[in-house]
Amino acid sequence: MKFNVGCKLSYSIHQPSTLIFNLKVIQNDYQNILKETLEVDPPLDREEYGLSFVENQYFRINAPLGKLSVSYNATVELSHVYVESETVQEVPPAELPLEVLPYLYPSRYCQSDKLGNMAQSEFGDLQPGFSRVTAICNWIYEKVEYLSGSTDSQTSAYDTATQRAGVCRDFAHLGIAFCRALNIPARFVAGYAYNLTPPDFHAYFEAYLSDRWYIFDATRLAPQSGLIRIGTGRDAADVAFATFFGAVQPEEMEVFAHQVFEPGVKAPAFTTRAIATS
Amino acid sequence: MKFNVGCKLSYSIHQPSTLIFNLKVIQNDYQNILKETLEVDPPLDREEYGLSFVENQYFRINAPLGKLSVSYNATVELSHVYVESETVQEVPPAELPLEVLPYLYPSRYCQSDKLGNMAQSEFGDLQPGFSRVTAICNWIYEKVEYLSGSTDSQTSAYDTATQRAGVCRDFAHLGIAFCRALNIPARFVAGYAYNLTPPDFHAYFEAYLSDRWYIFDATRLAPQSGLIRIGTGRDAADVAFATFFGAVQPEEMEVFAHQVFEPGVKAPAFTTRAIATS
Amino acid sequence: MKFNVGCKLSYSIHQPSTLIFNLKVIQNDYQNILKETLEVDPPLDREEYGLSFVENQYFRINAPLGKLSVSYNATVELSHVYVESETVQEVPPAELPLEVLPYLYPSRYCQSDKLGNMAQSEFGDLQPGFSRVTAICNWIYEKVEYLSGSTDSQTSAYDTATQRAGVCRDFAHLGIAFCRALNIPARFVAGYAYNLTPPDFHAYFEAYLSDRWYIFDATRLAPQSGLIRIGTGRDAADVAFATFFGAVQPEEMEVFAHQVFEPGVKAPAFTTRAIATS
Amino acid sequence: MKFNVGCKLSYSIHQPSTLIFNLKVIQNDYQNILKETLEVDPPLDREEYGLSFVENQYFRINAPLGKLSVSYNATVELSHVYVESETVQEVPPAELPLEVLPYLYPSRYCQSDKLGNMAQSEFGDLQPGFSRVTAICNWIYEKVEYLSGSTDSQTSAYDTATQRAGVCRDFAHLGIAFCRALNIPARFVAGYAYNLTPPDFHAYFEAYLSDRWYIFDATRLAPQSGLIRIGTGRDAADVAFATFFGAVQPEEMEVFAHQVFEPGVKAPAFTTRAIATS
Known part of the structure; x- marks a missing residue:
């Protein structure tokens, strides 16, 4: 494509x-x-x-x-490589490749340390794996309103968790923070997105599962296969x-x-x- | 009694x-x-x-x-006056007695203004009335861990909404903040509580419904009829x-x-x- | 006048x-x-x-x-009653009239409890009295930029203490919070202000000194004698x-x-x- | 040595x-x-x-x-390499080596983006160079109390800027945040410290000036020449x-x-x- x-x-x-x-x-x-x-x-x-x-x-x-x-x-x-989602697993910290460990740590806009209890309360009892990260995205999609102009460059996942409004970068930050709080490595991705309305740069995230990085986008604004990558980072601070x-x-x-x-x-x-x- | x-x-x-x-x-x-x-x-x-x-x-x-x-x-x-809970209604701001209006406003530990979207997202679609305030209490009971020493005198509802741990005053503050965010007047109550273990002062809250104040306690640590009032206020700042x-x-x-x-x-x-x- | x-x-x-x-x-x-x-x-x-x-x-x-x-x-x-400022004293909590004690407590936008160390660090060594509250106002005037649109209705003194930008209500909130942190009762005042440019409602504050309330306005946008009072409260939540x-x-x-x-x-x-x- | x-x-x-x-x-x-x-x-x-x-x-x-x-x-x-401090200059972003640019960006515990106005207000008028970073350290030493147990692993520079109490990592985070806010690259250093009382791991920071990294320690708890490095990072999240x-x-x-x-x-x-x- x-x-x-x-x-x-x-x-x-x-x-x-x-x-x-x-x-x-x-x-x-x-x-x-x-x-x-x-x-x-x-x-x-x-x-x-x-x-x-x-x-x-x-x-x-x-x-x-x-x-x-x-x-x-x-x-x-x-x-892209397509994989059956049921086969995609979470990896315990004992077995994670050493180079992905930094993506478990909190960062400027993804304060996973402060969202630990919330992530446990909302997602701790779910079956680990691809479906749990999907559940995180669904939660965000359902509970956070996509609202242009509702946030600014200082808004972080900790804010969005309660303020419940934001744009693509806020959706990504919250997804990343929840993943890290559950010991799932997650990183921020900036890119171009097919069919985005109105046209703009886009942000989404990737979680490390099984033995590679998988795309997630809680906004549902563009099909995953239409996301073209500019770069990755721990959060938006790395990839403005x-x-x-x-x-x-x-x-x-x-x-x-x-x-x-x-x-x-x-x-x-x-x-x-x-x-x-x- | x-x-x-x-x-x-x-x-x-x-x-x-x-x-x-x-x-x-x-x-x-x-x-x-x-x-x-x-x-x-x-x-x-x-x-x-x-x-x-x-x-x-x-x-x-x-x-x-x-x-x-x-x-x-x-x-x-x-x-106490017992009332059948199905008959207890929320009152629109147009009809609220003027003296309860201040209990709609945010206060030090109950930042209802910052929790508006969250309250709408979690409780906005529920049937108004006593049962909606009960739903708020159930949500708090289920999602927030009662943990002695997890918070201090600076902890507010905005913190507890994400940190998901606290003691009785934190449970009360969060309940109050959610109520006010939904235009239900709510106030903080300090009291003695029958059978509290370990023994301590207790905090809970009241919501103004139909034509009076009703007791709510999201901690479930003491039967409502065993709560003896010391005083009320907008939040703990008034009733230390x-x-x-x-x-x-x-x-x-x-x-x-x-x-x-x-x-x-x-x-x-x-x-x-x-x-x-x- | x-x-x-x-x-x-x-x-x-x-x-x-x-x-x-x-x-x-x-x-x-x-x-x-x-x-x-x-x-x-x-x-x-x-x-x-x-x-x-x-x-x-x-x-x-x-x-x-x-x-x-x-x-x-x-x-x-x-x-207005004019008083020589050198004669205007701070009152110890032991001697404060009981009805002004609530104005020592933190409120929604004036988290004096969280600003205690900062107030001590900046103003703790100053001579108590009218001149200390004036020093607080000077500090705010010098360190906080008056910038329309830089804040919103959720902005509090805790934010302004670091973000260093705001409008009249933010200036008032910060002054109040510093005063309360030093055990000086302080309250928010909403009013009309002579000569305000651009014309708007105005906010300032009062501190309780000697035996009455005194006007302070850290914005320096209007002469104190040209402030016409609408009302008072613990902070803007009371007097929108x-x-x-x-x-x-x-x-x-x-x-x-x-x-x-x-x-x-x-x-x-x-x-x-x-x-x-x- | x-x-x-x-x-x-x-x-x-x-x-x-x-x-x-x-x-x-x-x-x-x-x-x-x-x-x-x-x-x-x-x-x-x-x-x-x-x-x-x-x-x-x-x-x-x-x-x-x-x-x-x-x-x-x-x-x-x-x-160590000793340099006369008056010769040590700040470097404009136009000339900074590309690999130090990430140390200008905000991170989990060093929200330089939120402290921009405060840094300008406190240090913006000072002469650029080594002496300005020293002034930042002096400010922190004078205005923040070193108090064991006053903070925890979630405390950030934004908190310390107002709460004015902390331990070595908090002092380092605040120094880093102020530097970055002034466009001076700064990084966190974890190490052992000669003569530290009580003995513990230590944290301090480095600022990039002229053409290399220079040591700064706002705590004054150990002579700079007695700091033995474990590692560096954007903040404590990288070097626990x-x-x-x-x-x-x-x-x-x-x-x-x-x-x-x-x-x-x-x-x-x-x-x-x-x-x-x-």
Whole structure:
């Protein structure tokens, strides 16, 4: 399944400023970049970099006073791995790969330590496995209202657990926090999402089950197979699509994610099967 | 039904201090004080006072350096009014008596404004009336662990909603906050409780339904008919049994609440009927 | 000094709703109402009421679907008592009048219990008295930015202590919380303010010193002698100018507070003297 | 300067459990391990591992029911780099090495995003550089009380900013949060500390200035040159000395950090010079 994704962002820079972007699709086992363009106007130097512990392709731009626009366009082919969800198990901490252990710890927006009793009370008696993480997503979908503008960049899972309103990043943070509180490693994913209305960047999460990471999205705003990854992190603090240092005024933002027509290939659809990404 | 209740409190006063106590049983329509003694040792002056907006009989003592002990003993006869709970209704704000309106507003430990969405999500679809407040109490009983020492004097309903552990005052605060969030006036009650184990002061709450206040206790630690009132307030900030200004070290605390034997009178028992107190 | 104050508020009522207003100037020793009109359009019944423990003149309106407007206009003469500030003392809890003790306790937006160490650290070593409360106001003025829209109705003193931005009610809440943490009774005041730009309702606070309540306003937005009182309470939860139950959409809001010209009477001016209100 | 450091920890394991330890001294440019022993009793397998993004040498033990003890002992030689503090500069985000950028972002216990205004208000006008981070440490030392038992594992910089009491990890978290809020990269360091009373693990922080990381310790409990590093992280969530999954009861804990006598070598002493660690 192929997608054409990208964005066009523009800014007014009121004094020389530093901007860090994280909006490029990453290349990995299940995500193949067929074509990719990135244009910065004016054509400033950009420093691209990854970090060892998260899958993101950041770039930094030092912008002078004036206008700045960034346009990104990529054609990506996805080959997700589908697994029967009943076979997907939770892994005890004794057997977890050592490199996923950090995804058990609390982070800025996912205070799993403070939500331990709540997670036990709501989900502690459920059968462990893929279905328990699904139950967490259902709980969030049913009890938290998706409401644009109801939260801001400081809102965390601890807030959402009681305030019961939020957007995609809040839904992801709460799912992650509940998972970690139950000793299920979980990480935040930023991406493009097919068919998202209104078009925007999207956030969802992955839980480590059996021997790999599986996609979960409590918002139900896009089919799981239509999620194209930008990167992962412990929470939104690791994967903001844009971070500013200086006096930067966002102006326009356009985001898109369309399926590329291929004869015989259907549109992404919601599924109850498990989708692994690594 | 008659009860003998009281307490014996002792303190070390490390510098001249002011202590405000709120531990005397109040006299009202359903609670008749048959006998009452209050001893302060050394025999210091005490200033007794009530406040216009809450039913409490406070007294203030200015204590010199040394030991202080306060002993209280009262024999009280209760005549609760029992009502069939199906007949007990919620009252719309348009018809609420004006003097109960303040019990709709958020207070220090009952941030009903921050718990509005949660209350709607959990209880908004339930049939209004006595049964909805009962559902709130059942939810608290099932989802919050009663755990001595798990909270402190700064813990509020907003914390308990997620931390899911607490003691009687936390249970009461959460019940009150949920009620107010649903436009049901609710107030905090401090009292003595028959058969409480271990013996201690107790806290529970009342909701204003139909045309009076009804007792609710989400802890299920004592039968409703065995609750003897000290006073009421918007939350624990109004009815602390003891408040200190100075260097006061609590030493011993003994609290008791026994039924007075009367031929043919049974012990207090749990009931699903509604008990009104005013 | 005479003022003409008032407001004109209009609402769209999307379903029959209950509105509680608290916008009438109160009559008391230092505030004499010379003339007063209140118009409700359509001319619905209103129930006026006070509460025993706060000075406010509330009224309740049950409004049908449609438009609602409320216009209030009063001419008020103020005769404040000026006192030399060096003579104004803090009162130890042992000697405080019993009826002001509740203003030492924490409330919804003034969590003095959580700000005890901070108050001690910042103000504990200062000379007690009027000058210490002034120091609190100066601290707030210097460290908290007055920024419209930076806070909402859930923001409390605990938030403002770190977030360092807010509006008049946040400034008042923080001042009150610091005072109570230092055992100085403090209460919230809602009022009209001469010369306020942009025109709006105003909030400030009073501290109980020597033998009466004194005005403090950390915002420095209006001269103390130009503050016309609507009412008092433990915090904003007691004195919201409008509270809605139902589907009410605020439309227009106009607030004014002008001095009435009198030959030889100057305009209100900022002062470092203490102004008592009771 | 040589130190002999280590610990002896013992646990009762009430059901088979997983324990992750992070208590080994790390080997790096300025820290040379001369001798090291680690004993686990019973002699269970342990899996040692590092993580790519933090300097820590974790090990995992899966322990059966019964007793478990872990004894660690290392002799370490430190060769810190001393720099004249006036020459140590802050680095603008435009020039920061890309790999330190994550240490600008908020983390679980260091909510720099929520403390931005406070950091600006308290430190925004100070001269940038080493002296500004020193000013942050002085502020914390003066305004926050070091009080054992005043906080717990959920306490964060946001809490400490107002509650003004804490232990070494709280002091470090607050220092880190203020630095990040001012765009100074900062990270948490866990270590052994010479002369610490009572003996315990210690926490402090490092700020990235000029072209390397510099040590800061707002507690003033140990000379900077007597700090022996276990590891670093974004905050305490990355470098807990022990993390449990299961029913583990800590029993005894002994920690030590002595200087090894060498003729002519003085004891560690407090300094106002800057000490770089990388």
